[in-house]
Amino acid sequence: MKNSNTLTGKKKKNSKESVLTGISQEMLSLVGTAKEEYNAFITLNDHNLEKQVSDLSMGEKEEKNSLSGIPAVLGDNLCTEEMRTTCGSKILENYQSPFNAFVVDKLKDAGVMIVGKANVDEFGVGDSRGVSYFGPSKNPWDISRTAGSGTASAVALGAAVFGLGSDARGGLRQSAAYSGLAGLKPSYGRISRWGLIDYAPSLDQVGILAKTAVDIALVLECTAGEDYRDLSTLNNPAPKYLDILEGKVEEITIGLPGGWNDVETLEPEVKALFEKELAKLKEIGCIIVEVDLPHFFKASATACIIGAVEAFSNLANYDGVRFGFRSRSKHLQEMYIESRTEGLSSFLKQFLTFGALVSSESHYNEIFLPAQKIRTKIKEELEEILKTVDMVVTPTVPFRAPLFLDLDSCYGLDSSANIFTAAANLAGNPALSVPVKSDGDLPAGLQLIGKFFDEGKMLSIMNILQK
Numbered sequence: 001m002k003n004s005n006t007l008t009g010k011k012k013k014n015s016k017e018s019v020l021t022g023i024s025q026e027m028l029s030l031v032g033t034a035k036e037e038y039n040a041f042i043t044l045n046d047h048n049l050e051k052q053v054s055d056l057s058m059g060e061k062e063e064k065n066s067l068s069g070i071p072a073v074l075g076d077n078l079c080t081e082e083m084r085t086t087c088g089s090k091i092l093e094n095y096q097s098p099f100n101a102f103v104v105d106k107l108k109d110a111g112v113m114i115v116g117k118a119n120v121d122e123f124g125v126g127d128s129r130g131v132s133y134f135g136p137s138k139n140p141w142d143i144s145r146t147a148g149s150g151t152a153s154a155v156a157l158g159a160a161v162f163g164l165g166s167d168a169r170g171g172l173r174q175s176a177a178y179s180g181l182a183g184l185k186p187s188y189g190r191i192s193r194w195g196l197i198d199y200a201p202s203l204d205q206v207g208i209l210a211k212t213a214v215d216i217a218l219v220l221e222c223t224a225g226e227d228y229r230d231l232s233t234l235n236n237p238a239p240k241y242l243d244i245l246e247g248k249v250e251e252i253t254i255g256l257p258g259g260w261n262d263v264e265t266l267e268p269e270v271k272a273l274f275e276k277e278l279a280k281l282k283e284i285g286c287i288i289v290e291v292d293l294p295h296f297f298k299a300s301a302t303a304c305i306i307g308a309v310e311a312f313s314n315l316a317n318y319d320g321v322r323f324g325f326r327s328r329s330k331h332l333q334e335m336y337i338e339s340r341t342e343g344l345s346s347f348l349k350q351f352l353t354f355g356a357l358v359s360s361e362s363h364y365n366e367i368f369l370p371a372q373k374i375r376t377k378i379k380e381e382l383e384e385i386l387k388t389v390d391m392v393v394t395p396t397v398p399f400r401a402p403l404f405l406d407l408d409s410c411y412g413l414d415s416s417a418n419i420f421t422a423a424a425n426l427a428g429n430p431a432l433s434v435p436v437k438s439d440g441d442l443p444a445g446l447q448l449i450g451k452f453f454d455e456g457k458m459l460s461i462m463n464i465l466q467k
Helices: 015-038 046-057 102-109 150-157 171-179 213-223 241-246 268-283 296-314 332-343 346-358 361-385 404-410 422-427 455-466
Strands: 041-044 071-075 113-118 142-146 162-167 182-185 205-210 253-257 287-291 391-395 431-436 444-450
Touching (some): 015 113, 071 150, 113 150, 162 171, 162 213, 171 182, 268 287, 268 391, 268 431, 268 444, 296 361, 391 455, 431 455, 444 455
Parallel strands (some): 071 113, 253 391
Antiparallel strands (some): 041 113, 162 205, 182 205, 391 444
16 A cells, blocks of 8 residues: 555655745746747756756755755856857857856855856847847847846746856846846956956956845855956955845945936936935935046946957957867968958957957057046046945946847947946946836836945845845
8 A cells, every 4th residue: 555645656745845846847947938939048958957957856956055956047158068158159159168167166066056058248248238149138028128138038037046147347237127137246356257258357257147135145155255266366255145134234325426317328217217216225224425426427438448458359369270160261361360250240340340449559548548547547436435435326227128129229339338337347346236127117227336345235235125
C-alpha cells in the first residue's frame, strides 16, 4: 500500500519546494515569451537552465544563501564560458569566451540560476537605444517602444529576478527608467570589471537591475569586492546592505541641481512625475535644497567625447584577425577594412569615426583635452556639493521610453538621454534610478547620486519610497 503522502512512490514535497517548482515552471514560460515576443535574449542557457530547474523542483539544490536558485540574466557583454558572448554585434556573433567574468563566478558560487544572455546595444555604445545586430529589445509596457536593453525587458517581464549589465553614460539606469525598474551603478571600484567587454574603461561599470531595493542590496553584497585582476577595485568590503535597509533613515538632505527643469527635452509628464516624487521625499522627512552645479549639464557632451576616444582605441582589436567575424578578402589591408565594414553597425562606426577625429592631432588639444578638464570640474563640483548634502536628485531621463521610430532623433552621438546620468560616470559616484510609475501610463525614473561607497543610503531611501 502506498503512503498517502506520496505521489508515484516519491515523498511529497514540502510547501516551500512546491512553491519553488511552480515559480520555476512559470519562469521557463516567461523566458520563452521574453525571447520570442520581446527579443530580450540573444542566447538562452538551455541545457543548464533545465537541469537547474529540475534539481530545484526535486529539492536537490543545496541552499547556499539567499540568492540560491534565484533566476538572473546577464547583458551579453559579460563573458561566460557556458554561452557565447556577442556584445550584440555581428563581429562577435559566434565568440566563445574561455573564462567567466568576475561577477559571473560570484553569482555561480552563490547558486544563482543564470537564465541567459540578454540583448545589448552593440558593445554598449548607444547606451539605451535597445537595438543591436540581433534586433530591438521591446518594452513590456508598449512593444512599439524600446526597453533600453534586453536585460531590462527580461526583468520587467519576470523572466529573471535581477540582471547585470554595463553602464558607461547611464544606459543601465535609463533602461531601468524605461521599464519600471530600479537600476544601480555602484561606486567605481565597488564591483570588478574583469570580464566586462567595455567600450570606455574609465566610464563603464557593471550595474544591477531589479524591481526592489532589497533585491539590489542582496546582489550588490554578493558581487562587490576586491579583484586582483581589476586594479580599479578597492579593498573596501561591502557592508551588510540589508541591515542598512532595515535601520532607520535619519534626516536626509538632498540637493536638487538648479536648472534641472530647463532641459530642452524634458517631457511635461516626466516633470510632473518627478515633482510628485520630490513631494514624497519631503513627506518621509527628506530636506530638498537647490544646489549649484554649473558643469553638471555639460556631462553628456563630455562623456560622449571621452567615450568615443576610448572606444576608438579599445575596439581597434576587433579586426577579423584574432577572433570574431572575418570577411573574405584578397589581402590583409582589405580584410581589415571589409571585416569591420561588414561586422560593425553604422551607428557604431559613426561613433568610432568621431573618436578617431577627436583624438587626431588637429583636434586633440581643442576638443579632447578641454573635455578632460570639464570632467575634472564635474567631479570636483560633485565632491564639494556632497560635503553639504547627503545626495543629489534629478530625473533619470528627461523623457519616457522612446518609440523605435523616434530613436534616431533621441540618440545621436551625444544622446539627450544622458543629460542627467553621465555626470556620475565621469565622477565615479554611485547612482541609483528609482522607478516612478504613473497610473496606467509609461514609467519614468528618479535618480539619486550619492557619495562614494554610500550605496546603502540611497537604497534605504528607495526602500522607504517603495513601502
